[in-house]
Amino acid sequence: MTKAIIIIFVFTTTFISNNVFSQKKHLWTDSNRKFLVDNLERTRIEIIKETQSLTLEQWSFKEDSTKWSIAQVLEHLGLYERIFAQEADIMLSSNPEPQLDSLSLPDTSYINWMNDPSPHKAEWNAEPLGFMKGADNLIFFLFGRNHIIEFIKNTTYDLKAHFTFRWGKEQRRSIHALMVVHFGHTDRHLKQINRIKNDPKFPK
Secondary structure, rough: OOOHHHHHHHHHHHHHHHHHHHHHHOOOHHHHHHHHHHHHHHHHHHHHHHHOOHHHHHHHHHOOOOOOOOHEEEEEEEEEHHOOOHHHHHOOOOOOHHHHHHOOOOOOHHHHHOOOOOOOOHHHHOOOOOOOOOOHHHHHHHHHHHHHHHHHOOOOOOOOOOEEEEEEOOOEHHHHHHHHHEEEEEEHHHHHHEEEEEEEOOOO
C-alpha cells in the first residue's frame, strides 16, 4: 500500500511539474513571432516587386542552359512553402521538447548560412519542373507563403519547443529556426533573381 502511494505521488508530482512548465515556460516570445512575420512578409513583398511586371519572355529567360529561369526560381520557392509547412505540421503533432532549446543555434547562424555565396544543391523534391508558365509561378508561391504567414501570426504553439530532425552535426532544429531558414532562403533566391535580371542578355 505504501509503495502504491509513493508511485502515485511521484507520477502526480511529475505530471503537475510538466504541466506547470508547459503553461508558464513559453520559450517562443511575441518578439520572436514579430521577427518571423516581419521577415516572411518583407521577402513576400520583395518577390512580388521583382516579378509582378515580368513578360512571359522575361519569366522564361535563362543565363545559360544549366541555370534556372525566374519562373523556375519561383516554383522552387513555392515548393518549399509546402515542404516546410508540412514539416512543421508533422512535428507540432509530437510532444514538445523544450530541453533542446539550449542546443539551438542563434538565428544569425541560419541567416549567415543562407547568405553564403557558395552554391547550394536543391533537394530532389524541390527541383522545379518548369511546367507552369509565367506569373502562375508567383501565384503558386504566394498561395503557400500566405498560408505560412497566417499560421505564424495566429499559432499558439511554442515554436521553440518543437523540433524537426536533420542529418549531420545539427540533428535537431526548432520550428522557429526552420522559419528563419525559410525567409533566409527567399532572400538567397531574391539575389539570384536580381542576377538574372541584370544579365546583359535579359529581354527588355
